[in-house]
Amino acid sequence: MAARAFQRLPSAPAGRILVLRLVAIVLSLFIIAGVLALSGHSPVTLAELILRSTLGSRFGLEDLALFMCPLLLTGAAVTVCGTIGLWNIGAEGQFYAGAIAATGVALGLHGPAFVLLPVMTIAGILGGMAWITVPTLARAYAGVNEIITTLLLNFIASLLTYYLTTGPWRDRISGAQVSTQRLPVAIPEMWGIVHWGFPVAIVIVIALALVLSRTRWGYEIRIGGANPEAARYAGIPVRLRIISVMLLSGGLAGLAGMFEVAGTVHRLQGGMANNFGYLGIVVAVLARGSCLNVIPAALLMALILDSGIVMQTQQLSASVVLAITGLILFMIAIGDELAHYRPVASTTPKGKAS
Amino acid sequence: MNKQSTPPGVAPGTPPVLQLRGIGKFFPGVIANKDVDLDVWPGEIHALLGENGAGKSTLMNVVTGIYQPEEGEIILDGYGQTFTSPQEAIRAGIGMVHQHFKLVQAFTVAENIHLGWDEAPRIASPAVMEARTREISERFGFPVRPDARVCDLSAGEQQRVEILRVLARKARLLIMDEPTAVLTPEETGELFRALKAFRAQGNAVIIISHKLDEVMEISDRVSILRGGRKIGTFNTADCNPSMLAATMVGRDIVRRNMRARPEGAAPIAPDPVMQLRNVSVRDDRGVDTLRDVSLDLHGGEILGIAGVAGNGQRELTHVLTGLMARTSGEILLDGNLVERADPALFVQAGVGHIPEDRLRSALAPSLSVTTNMALREYPYPPIGTHGLYDAQAAGVLAGDIAELAQVTIPDFAMPIRNLSGGNQQRLVARREIRIASRVLVAAYPARGLDIGAIATMLGYLTDLRDQGVAVVFISEDLEDLLNVSDRIGVMFHGRLMSVIDAEAADMATIGLLMGGRDAADTQPGATQ
Ligand SMILES: Nc1ncnc2c1ncn2[C@@H]1O[C@H](COP(=O)(O)OP(=O)(O)OP(=O)(O)O)[C@@H](O)[C@H]1O
Numbered sequence: 001m002a003a004r005a006f007q008r009l010p011s012a013p014a015g016r017i018l019v020l021r022l023v024a025i026v027l028s029l030f031i032i033a034g035v036l037a038l039s040g041h042s043p044v045t046l047a048e049l050i051l052r053s054t055l056g057s058r059f060g061l062e063d064l065a066l067f068m069c070p071l072l073l074t075g076a077a078v079t080v081c082g083t084i085g086l087w088n089i090g091a092e093g094q095f096y097a098g099a100i101a102a103t104g105v106a107l108g109l110h111g112p113a114f115v116l117l118p119v120m121t122i123a124g125i126l127g128g129m130a131w132i133t134v135p136t137l138a139r140a141y142a143g144v145n146e147i148i149t150t151l152l153l154n155f156i157a158s159l160l161t162y163y164l165t166t167g168p169w170r171d172r173i174s175g176a177q178v179s180t181q182r183l184p185v186a187i188p189e190m191w192g193i194v195h196w197g198f199p200v201a202i203v204i205v206i207a208l209a210l211v212l213s214r215t216r217w218g219y220e221i222r223i224g225g226a227n228p229e230a231a232r233y234a235g236i237p238v239r240l241r242i243i244s245v246m247l248l249s250g251g252l253a254g255l256a257g258m259f260e261v262a263g264t265v266h267r268l269q270g271g272m273a274n275n276f277g278y279l280g281i282v283v284a285v286l287a288r289g290s291c292l293n294v295i296p297a298a299l300l301m302a303l304i305l306d307s308g309i310v311m312q313t314q315q316l317s318a319s320v321v322l323a324i325t326g327l328i329l330f331m332i333a334i335g336d337e338l339a340h341y342r343p344v345a346s347t348t349p350k351g352k353a354s
Numbered sequence: 355m356n357k358q359s360t361p362p363g364v365a366p367g368t369p370p371v372l373q374l375r376g377i378g379k380f381f382p383g384v385i386a387n388k389d390v391d392l393d394v395w396p397g398e399i400h401a402l403l404g405e406n407g408a409g410k411s412t413l414m415n416v417v418t419g420i421y422q423p424e425e426g427e428i429i430l431d432g433y434g435q436t437f438t439s440p441q442e443a444i445r446a447g448i449g450m451v452h453q454h455f456k457l458v459q460a461f462t463v464a465e466n467i468h469l470g471w472d473e474a475p476r477i478a479s480p481a482v483m484e485a486r487t488r489e490i491s492e493r494f495g496f497p498v499r500p501d502a503r504v505c506d507l508s509a510g511e512q513q514r515v516e517i518l519r520v521l522a523r524k525a526r527l528l529i530m531d532e533p534t535a536v537l538t539p540e541e542t543g544e545l546f547r548a549l550k551a552f553r554a555q556g557n558a559v560i561i562i563s564h565k566l567d568e569v570m571e572i573s574d575r576v577s578i579l580r581g582g583r584k585i586g587t588f589n590t591a592d593c594n595p596s597m598l599a600a601t602m603v604g605r606d607i608v609r610r611n612m613r614a615r616p617e618g619a620a621p622i623a624p625d626p627v628m629q630l631r632n633v634s635v636r637d638d639r640g641v642d643t644l645r646d647v648s649l650d651l652h653g654g655e656i657l658g659i660a661g662v663a664g665n666g667q668r669e670l671t672h673v674l675t676g677l678m679a680r681t682s683g684e685i686l687l688d689g690n691l692v693e694r695a696d697p698a699l700f701v702q703a704g705v706g707h708i709p710e711d712r713l714r715s716a717l718a719p720s721l722s723v724t725t726n727m728a729l730r731e732y733p734y735p736p737i738g739t740h741g742l743y744d745a746q747a748a749g750v751l752a753g754d755i756a757e758l759a760q761v762t763i764p765d766f767a768m769p770i771r772n773l774s775g776g777n778q779q780r781l782v783a784r785r786e787i788r789i790a791s792r793v794l795v796a797a798y799p800a801r802g803l804d805i806g807a808i809a810t811m812l813g814y815l816t817d818l819r820d821q822g823v824a825v826v827f828i829s830e831d832l833e834d835l836l837n838v839s840d841r842i843g844v845m846f847h848g849r850l851m852s853v854i855d856a857e858a859a860d861m862a863t864i865g866l867l868m869g870g871r872d873a874a875d876t877q878p879g880a881t882q
């Protein structure tokens with residue numbers, strides 16, 4: 001029998017994954033460059049332009065930070081839920097719910113920013129939590145699969161946003177389409193157009209990492225995710241923990257919506273979630289279950305998104321950009337899989353044994 | 355190298371089915387195997403013995419391609435081989451049945467047999483698969499019900515399915531890792547008959563076991579591993595159990611009567627810590643798994659529970675530890691009625707629990723050794739203060755437990771599933787003993803332990819007894835039960851047949867009770 005030279009291991013060391021991911025990214029960049037060159041674009045000029053408008057300039061960095069902010073929070077939302085073994089596919093809907101709740105406060109209440117902003121923040125978090133409440137209770141008490149329930153609620157949240165922004169809350173001042181009027185308050189800016197939501201999101205992600213590894217609650221969540229039966233055996237109230245984790249997850253996604261509406265867009269708009277909720281799943285997968293890894297994963301995702309926008313300004317259609325995004329993520333997935341393989345260190349001679 | 359003459363009964367010039375030459379397998383900080391040579395001939399049942407962590411499972415995982423050896427070679431029918439996966443090994447005729455079954459619980463027997471099989475028909479209706487399964491089962495003499503779902507089968511039946519899966523793929527060498535640990539005596543008898551039939555067709559078997567009597571009964575030759583190296587291979591006919599045990603651990607094992615209490619031991623407490631009154635449990639399918647059980651647990655006493663596995667022992671342990679709600683009856687802790695089944699309540703009351711299936715219910719296999727060792731004490735200082743979890747304190751605790759359990763652990767951050775089966779068991783036992791300040795419920799605590807470790811384990815139980823803890827010791831091994839118990843209860847069909855004084859008990863009486871005979875007909879000197 002022909003001896004294959006590689007063996008698949010059940011777990012892969014982190015360093016090897018990192019290296020293979022870098023290789024995957026570089027490889028996909030070459031493939032993209034090749035295809036672009038064949039179709040008459042200059043990859044070098046394009047690369048230069050992308051670099052200049054992302055990492056290579058102040059404005060680029062500001063844009064990156066703005067993209068990262070919601071991705072950090074939705075990525076953390078999915079990661080936290082994953083720790084107890086559940087998938088929150090509904091960050092998109094919770095994002096809208098948070099944005100709607102915050103907008104409702106901003107449009108309905110009057111007062112100084114230092115009063116309104118905290119109320120909007122709380123409203124955003126509660127909005128996200130409210131949106132995941134039904135899936136949470138269904139999961140905890142009836143064992144209903146959370147993947148489907150959270151997903152379906154996304155469509156409702158999205159449609160609700162369209163309804164509000166074209167109906168009761170439509171912009172009656174400047175007549176902007178599918179949008180509310182500009183909110184009277186905004187999260188203050190910290191650095192250029194980057195608002196304070198960005199550092200807060202980073203702090204939240206770090207704090208979550210600490211909570212998961214350094215608190216009793218976090219310990220119970222980890223046990224519950226690794227083996228629910230052992231958790232029950234240890235007297236951990238698994239049902240309560242599921243409820244708290246899912247609500248926290250929804251709250252994080254809702255906060256992302258509040259930051260987006262009050263810090264970046266300044267209006268509630270139809271379609272404003274921009275797939276940040278779904279991309280949160282991608283971020284969480286890239287982060288491989290570790291909260292701290294959410295930060296570099298969100299950065300990578302933000303880079304891809306930002307580059308995509310630059311390419312669109314260069315007459316590349318949105319679907320080409322989407323295909324490129326898909327290619328990079330696909331190559332990373334292959335890299336992750338390859339990281340499990342190890343060359344067989346055997347020097348077995350073939351043939352008749354003595 | 356050591357060229358061996360063909361043993362009697364094998365045609366001259368026939369090479370061994372399997373030859374291992376100088377196998378070495380290393381994990382970070384552990385030499386799991388080193389310089390292991392082994393020959394397995396067609397038509398032999400070869401037993402593999404060794405202490406917990408001696409490297410038996412690892413060696414067999416090397417043979418079946420789950421691990422790659424760092425050193426040495428594997429020779430099959432005279433030809434060098436490298437397997438990179440169990441699938442390749444089975445194609446070459448080597449099949450393994452693991453101690454933790456790898457069947458898909460929700461599938462039928464026929465589906466499991468055909469899963470991932472090259473020769474399965476491309477378009478297979480359930481009827482076709484079931485017919486094929488029936489044919490295979492008759493051909494090899496392992497009766498199974500092809501249309502039954504695996505989750506509804508007993509451990510013994512599941513094992514038969516595992517074996518059939520392997521045999522259907524034309525295995526000539528069958529490797530079994532502690533197959534009898536989960537079997538009833540009858541099931542063990544059936545398994546051995548089948549293995550002998552398999553051998554009679556010129557096939558070979560490697561069997562790992564800690565039960566020396568079984569090794570004596572079933573094997574032709576025995577190889578012993580110690581610390582990853584092979585000590586030797588012997589003809590079983592030239593061996594006896596005590597010599598095997600001594601060779602295995604490198605010293606003599608003294609068995610003593612442990613029922614006698616030392617000076618200063620806590621006396622049996624007059625008031626029971628825990629009481630069951632007419633407790634019954636009915637499962638989801640409406641079967642009464644526990645019927646009208648009443649018993650009192652006293653501090654400073656070991657209550658042995660005998661019985662063939664599957665007669666309500668699991669339900670009894672779960673009721674005693676709050677994992678299962680009773681359908682009727684009462685449970686009292688310190689004389690207070692326990693309203694609802696809540697494991698946390700029992701943990702707080704100082705009830706420790708060594709469950710039957712450690713890996714599934716007492717450990718999170720993918721998490722670190724440290725994390726697993728903290729499972730019982732994380733809410734309390736020094737690990738848990740003000741809602742925090744102190745990983746460093748947990749590390750200290752894990753170190754303490756490992757030291758007491760006499761398990762060397764190269765890296766406390768590695769997943770606990772990397773430890774040998776017996777070492778996981780030792781750690782769970784020590785962890786539970788630490789928190790068992792009032793009661794310890796130990797279900798088959800000796801299962802998977804080597805013979806030296808069993809003696810140590812029984813010592814743990816008597817130590818607890820001497821400290822005034824009430825111990826419930828569930829076992830199938832009557833000798834162990836009689837060795838340490840003060841009273842022995844026998845379970846049959848969910849009923850606690852009777853509780854007798856261990857002093858007055860003898861194996862024959864208990865054996866009759868285990869078969870469902872009434873105490874009145876068996877008690878010596880009973881009138882009427
Ligand atoms: N994947 C792994 N990573 C690290 N160490 C391992 C791994 N697998 C096994 N070991 C170590 O190798 C040694 C041998 O383990 P093995 O499981 O072969 O023992 P065993 O003889 O089967 O013992 P038992 O009777 O307890 O089942 C142990 O010290 C174990 O901790």
Ligand SMILES: [Mg+2]
Nearest residue numbers: 410411774775
């Ligand atoms: Mg083993």
